[in-house]
Amino acid sequence: MIRLTQFEFYKIMMRKSIFIAIAVLLVFFVLYVFLRHPGLMDGTNYYKPYEGPITTEKVKIAHDQLDKLKYSAENEHKYGVLYDIAVFSPEEIKNTTSYDDRGNIKERTVNVSGIYYNKPWGYLLEYIDQFGVVFMIIMILLGLAPVFAEEYAMGTAALLRSSKRGKGQLVSAKFMASMLYIVVCVVLFTGVNLLVYWLRFGNLAGADTSIQSVGMYFYSFDYEFSPYRFTAIQYYMVQLVTHLIGALIFGFIVLMVSALSSTSFVAMLVNVAIVGVPYLAFDVLNLNPGSMMWIKKFSFSTVVRVTKLFQTPTTYSIFGLELSYLSLYTIVMLLITVGAVFATYRIFRSREVFG
Template identity: 30%
Template sequence: MYKQECYKIFMKKSIYFVLAIIVLLLVYVNSLPLDMTMKEELFEELEETWGRPVTEEKVSLAKETMHASDAGAVSNNTFESRATDYVQFLVVSTSMQKEEQSERIRMREGHLVEFANGTYEYREALKERDMLMELGETHGFYLIRSWRGMFELIEPVTSVLLLSALIFIGITPVFAEEYSKRTTDLILATKHGKRKLVSAKIMAVITYIVTVFLSLQLVNSILKIWKFGGAAGWDAPIQGISSGLDSFSFISYDGSQYSFEIWQFFLIILGLQLLACLAVGILVLLLSFLTKNTMLAFFISGVVMAVPVLLQQLGVTRGILGYVANFSYTELMQVSSMFTYFKAYNVFGIPLLYPTLVFTVFAILSGVLVFLIYQLFRKRQVSS
């Protein structure tokens, strides 16, 4: 039964049509020219001089050289000079981010004096201060262009919507087609057909989502490694990922309080977004069962994903609507943006980090939805 359910999902031509469009978009984006890909040997030499955490000596030397370049004392017409200018600009910028981190620590230490011990405000300030202290020396120049490109498939809203479309196309017909073809009655008439059918459909949905998700991530990773000449910087801190002058992405972790190396963070983010996709898949599966109509289930699923984006675009982020935007399936799938800055919620007086809370909420919700699918299908009667 499981193989049959997988076959019914994977045989849909529309899936491969949309998948092909997304892959072509990835190929096109990665073919766009950049002034500096940072895969040239020159950047490896620059990293030896300017790379890794910033120091006062590096910052002072970078400022002196930049001033000389601005004054015309140093030529900036060659590729080497332009690349050096860019790296020095990054060094100076990261030194400012390092100072912002220190200032944030000082501010939080002031809050520890201001707030009473044992209050939520005190615990929140203590948690963020400790996370910032744990970071240590992280800000600096790192050759991590391919890694930043890999994260670009996870974070943007457009990528989330495209991935959601693939989920909708594959899953909305799962129950709806059974009713339209009137094959459900044959299964309902059997002794154990109800539970086995639901289990088979859930397993097929999981298989489909995992296959599509990992396929897209693999294609994107290969394209980024090819474009930027390898996967250098895998052991750099995530604070090295910042939106540079030559980047199409706005993703930036230079102000993040989370202490991860890039390869660790990438695996964590992949795992969490896969779980988010599975949560969306369970919701769509329930809608397919309730509506008994593929188009209606697709439309409702699209509204669920689009409304939070619309609220954010309109600037409606306060009160109940703010919670709707923050605790939505769309935000759940934009998992990488959860780690760009410190955000905690008061849960019984304990500051619970936003990523932990939102995934806990949706894990419970998904469990409830799976239970509902089993219960509602068990009570479904054979039509006359």
């Protein structure tokens, strides 16, 4: 079984398209980071004079200087610390009302009462959410769409099914090899992401600060209303594990579609439609989902992106039970995953003819 899994993993990794895609995506990611954020990114010296509890005096200084200071790339760090103080000042929090997708007022479980430097974590989290999901979707499609469909196209499926290990162990080996491939892809992108931003900032300061205070310079406080009491590094690990689980779930769906498809091209098109259309419509183009909100809420890209699962304390009433969005999403994905795995075994064992 181990040798069979190794062989299937080798088949996935030796596709030329995999190496080309990895090289292009990682080069594009690195260039994008350096071109979008040129120059030094370390702003610790600007935050040091203000670190600690947000006082009335700090708020007054921040507002006075923000009124005089016009944002530019050159003063991004100075503008950022003043903006952070203004955003999290007690007066601003008291007088600002935010609403979720259903029109309900967002409640703060954790109040940010201090100003701390944690910008490296804001960028690390942001780029798993934005570029990490694109990287993983492309790599999973290229690597896993052909896993079963290729056997049909080459005419080897019937031969494999008639072999000693063709009825069950072969499918298990393909599953394990596919999961290993996904883990390798996640580790690769995460490693590059960490290395790039460690080099850009020169540090990973603020790991012990609350996730609610983490953001990029002067914007993108994605977790300001999060109900979860994580530090930056704790949430980074949660995000990473959830990102991996999401990639595995999508991988199971891709494998099921591959088992149903006559060619790799067909499998690729169907999977692109399943994950790509909702992601493009709701996450990239930001279209109003209207009555299709459930597709946006329970799309496969949501769990790969992670962010929306931990942002706000949204709850749903299901048969009288109050479930958080995270809990409900987990249940739905678990049912889909179990169904996809079971269906893949049945399909590959029984289906003989593909048109």
